[in-house]
Amino acid sequence: MNWRAQVQDKLPEAIAMLQRYCRQPSISAQGVGIAETVAMVREMIENLGGECRVLDDCGGNPVVYASFEPGPNGNPNRTLLFYNHYDVQPPEPVEEWTVPPFGAEIVDGKLYARGAADNKGELVARLNAIALLKENGGLPCRVKFLIEGEEEIGSPALPRYLEKYADLFRADACIWEFGGKNQYEQVELVAGIKGMCYLQFWCYGADVDVHSSMGAVLDNAAWRLVHALATLKSADNRILVEGFYDDVVPPTEALKRIADELPVEDLKSLYGLRRPLITGDANPNYALLFEPTMTICGIESGYTGEGSKTVLPKRAQAKVDCRLVPNQDPDDILRKVRRHLDKHGFTDVEVTQINGERAYRSNLDHPFVQMVVDTAKAAYETEVVLHPNSAGTGPMYPFGEFLGMDLPIVSTGCGWWNSRAHAPDESIRVADFERGILHMVLLMERFGADV
Ligand SMILES: [Zn+2]
Numbered sequence: 001m002n003w004r005a006q007v008q009d010k011l012p013e014a015i016a017m018l019q020r021y022c023r024q025p026s027i028s029a030q031g032v033g034i035a036e037t038v039a040m041v042r043e044m045i046e047n048l049g050g051e052c053r054v055l056d057d058c059g060g061n062p063v064v065y066a067s068f069e070p071g072p073n074g075n076p077n078r079t080l081l082f083y084n085h086y087d088v089q090p091p092e093p094v095e096e097w098t099v100p101p102f103g104a105e106i107v108d109g110k111l112y113a114r115g116a117a118d119n120k121g122e123l124v125a126r127l128n129a130i131a132l133l134k135e136n137g138g139l140p141c142r143v144k145f146l147i148e149g150e151e152e153i154g155s156p157a158l159p160r161y162l163e164k165y166a167d168l169f170r171a172d173a174c175i176w177e178f179g180g181k182n183q184y185e186q187v188e189l190v191a192g193i194k195g196m197c198y199l200q201f202w203c204y205g206a207d208v209d210v211h212s213s214m215g216a217v218l219d220n221a222a223w224r225l226v227h228a229l230a231t232l233k234s235a236d237n238r239i240l241v242e243g244f245y246d247d248v249v250p251p252t253e254a255l256k257r258i259a260d261e262l263p264v265e266d267l268k269s270l271y272g273l274r275r276p277l278i279t280g281d282a283n284p285n286y287a288l289l290f291e292p293t294m295t296i297c298g299i300e301s302g303y304t305g306e307g308s309k310t311v312l313p314k315r316a317q318a319k320v321d322c323r324l325v326p327n328q329d330p331d332d333i334l335r336k337v338r339r340h341l342d343k344h345g346f347t348d349v350e351v352t353q354i355n356g357e358r359a360y361r362s363n364l365d366h367p368f369v370q371m372v373v374d375t376a377k378a379a380y381e382t383e384v385v386l387h388p389n390s391a392g393t394g395p396m397y398p399f400g401e402f403l404g405m406d407l408p409i410v411s412t413g414c415g416w417w418n419s420r421a422h423a424p425d426e427s428i429r430v431a432d433f434e435r436g437i438l439h440m441v442l443l444m445e446r447f448g449a450d451v
Pocket residue numbers: 089118152421422
């Protein structure tokens with residue numbers, strides 16, 4: 001079968017489907033368009049002859065289950081699970097987009113839309129791969145989907161659905177939601193994910209804002225919070241919370257070798273950095289893959305408008321995320337941060353956990369991992385690099401917890417190095433989308449044949 005030509009013929013139809021899907025806003029953080037999007041996802045699945053169930057009895061936005069039977073020559077004993085999410089990040093700041101965020105316009109070979117790269121392009125690529133296989137003799141294996149609607153807000157309800165419907169979602173292997181090409185145009189695959197402990201800090205100094213002349217005698221919520229935060233991390237990038245690193249398992253020699261071989265991205269030019277990397281001369285891949293982080297995502301207090309306003313703010317808040325590595329527990333991290341604040345005299349600084357997720361890393365020796373690599377090479381005809389885990393986070397751990405900790409999970413998608421997920425002008429390149437469809441066709445073919 002000349003799949004490359006088949007995919008090419010299918011492309012206009014696939015793009016039209018993607019444009020329609022991207023034009024439907026589905027913003028979980030704002031509760032926009034959820035029901036409409038679920039209906040559209042169901043329609044796309046049923047149009048392809050899939051069985052669809054909308055699960056909504058465990059709270060949160062519905063989780064869509066889909067199942068496609070193997071064709072007459074397909075292997076009913078092999079089940080591939082796709083994980084996707086139909087929700088997207090808010091488009092704000094809208095004025096920074098050069099095209100409408102829900103217009104799905106194609107400019108210079110790129111399709112621009114909030115959600116194009118994260119994660120609507122992937123779902124549509126996968127569905128079109130299924131369509132092609134079905135039109136050409138049937139699916140080589142059984143295929144299931146779990147498509148959730150709260151990934152962009154931390155997947156709070158997903159573990160409950162996975163626990164309750166574990167039998168429904170059971171599979172031999174899983175393809176995760178995202179991926180794409182890096183700065184060197186290599187396809188990046190990831191076989192795991194970091195965890196997350198997202199913290200919110202609050203500090204109250206008074207019932208009301210006060211004239212700043214009283215700064216002569218009054219403490220100040222903003223200074224208080226800044227001092228508390230400053231105790232959490234050293235200037236040379238060491239997290240100072242007692243016990244923070246206790247559960248971190250050092251990388252094996254094999255993992256270190258992978259880190260050494262992975263390309264080092266030119267982050268300075270990519271982001272226009274004003275400061276050197278906080279990892280100094282060390283290979284940044286080590287920190288990206290194996291070390292936990294603590295990042296101040298935002299601080300807010302007092303007056304930050306135009307000109308000057310002399311005021312002593314009554315309150316201050318900060319949001320801090322900690323990316324965790326396998327074996328760290330977000331609830332345990334919260335307890336340790338609380339203990340740390342108390343010990344350093346900041347009993348008045350409140351801290352709560354907004355969301356928490358544990359890290360997950362697939363067994364890299366599982367044959368499925370190599371199968372995804374090999375088929376990516378064949379589809380994209382370019383170099384493919386495998387990361388033991390992403391530096392980012394997602395709800396991978398509960399898949400292992402409820403479907404089996406030996407479930408091999410590999411992430412791949414049709415993004416590129418300037419996809420700008422979560423930012424204005426999010427895009428995918430049509431050429432990558434085309435190869436992404438081909439990759440999924442080749443993978444399902446290999447997966448079904450492999451017994
Ligand atoms: Zn996202």
